[in-house]
Amino acid sequence: MIEIDQLTKRYRKVLAVDQLTFTVRPGQVTGFLGPNGSGKSTTLRMVLGLARPTGGAATIGGLPFQQYGTGLRHVGALLDAGDLHKGRTAQTHLAGLARSNGLPRRRVREVLEQVGLAEVAGRRIGGFSLGMRQRLGIAGAVLGDPPVLIFDEPINGLDPEGIRWARELFRGLAAEGRTVLVSSHIMSEMENTADHLVVIGGGRLIADEPLAEFAARATTARVIVRAPDPAALAAVLREAEPAADVVVDGAEALTVTGFSAVRINELAFGHRVRVYEVTARGGSLEEAFMDMTAGSVQFRTADIGGA
Numbered sequence: 001m002i003e004i005d006q007l008t009k010r011y012r013k014v015l016a017v018d019q020l021t022f023t024v025r026p027g028q029v030t031g032f033l034g035p036n037g038s039g040k041s042t043t044l045r046m047v048l049g050l051a052r053p054t055g056g057a058a059t060i061g062g063l064p065f066q067q068y069g070t071g072l073r074h075v076g077a078l079l080d081a082g083d084l085h086k087g088r089t090a091q092t093h094l095a096g097l098a099r100s101n102g103l104p105r106r107r108v109r110e111v112l113e114q115v116g117l118a119e120v121a122g123r124r125i126g127g128f129s130l131g132m133r134q135r136l137g138i139a140g141a142v143l144g145d146p147p148v149l150i151f152d153e154p155i156n157g158l159d160p161e162g163i164r165w166a167r168e169l170f171r172g173l174a175a176e177g178r179t180v181l182v183s184s185h186i187m188s189e190m191e192n193t194a195d196h197l198v199v200i201g202g203g204r205l206i207a208d209e210p211l212a213e214f215a216a217r218a219t220t221a222r223v224i225v226r227a228p229d230p231a232a233l234a235a236v237l238r239e240a241e242p243a244a245d246v247v248v249d250g251a252e253a254l255t256v257t258g259f260s261a262v263r264i265n266e267l268a269f270g271h272r273v274r275v276y277e278v279t280a281r282g283g284s285l286e287e288a289f290m291d292m293t294a295g296s297v298q299f300r301t302a303d304i305g306g307a
């Protein structure tokens, strides 16, 4: 279990993490989501004792990370796949980690097989693709067979086959009862991977809930209606269902949540209100995530032009 309690990190003017509180439980994959610059890496670095919190605390199994002696037996992590000694081979890199963490040498061969790098074990890391480096980083994380695993953007650079492999690996590790925390800035990467979601924006907690609950909310069907007199139709719908969400969108359109397209048609017909078109739309998780974090996105596309 990873417990994050009022965790805060300030870098001069930037409040990177702002009183963040959440718990990562064993036996499931927790997706840690947020747009670029939302504070995911900073949070993970604090959990791993690589950055000192300005306030609050992060503990793993009730203790700060620094109190675990041979770290890799307790917590495995992939932080930055680029941060590897390029002159070493995959084999020597992992052998070094095994030695410094008091792990049996046979684990090196086992994890190289597990991540699909056995055949390139003797090649220098400098010649590895980003996907191969991610696999090597994942190998390092699982080397000590730890009960807690943290992966920062592990899907980055993997091809579709690699993504499927990583997803199954994470799910398998969770099914063995381990605590698995996986960060990403892309919702769709988490859709078939995570059981639970923690969403942050601007260093603050935005959502902490099972993926199924997030999905149920996100995919609530909206119905778009085109009608010559949308206000008249809105009045009919609001009278029929005061709790429904009815928004007049311009001169000839309505967006309605809480009614089926069929019911809207029937109500309109019953009240002799004319409609041109009734279209049902299911929202995607990606859309819901973007809506949810819109207020906190640091680098908007429009800013890039430098206007």
Ligand SMILES: Nc1ncnc2c1ncn2[C@@H]1O[C@H](COP(=O)(O)OP(=O)(O)OP(=O)(O)O)[C@@H](O)[C@H]1O
Residues within 6 Å of the ligand: 011, 014, 015, 016, 034, 035, 036, 037, 038, 039, 040, 041, 042, 043, 185
């Ligand atoms: N060492 C540092 N010094 C100063 N500011 C920093 C430092 N590390 C991170 N920041 C700032 O803190 C904020 C959060 O950054 P962080 O890397 O944690 O976000 P992230 O969610 O991991 O983003 P990404 O998805 O782009 O990796 C950003 O504004 C970043 O510029």
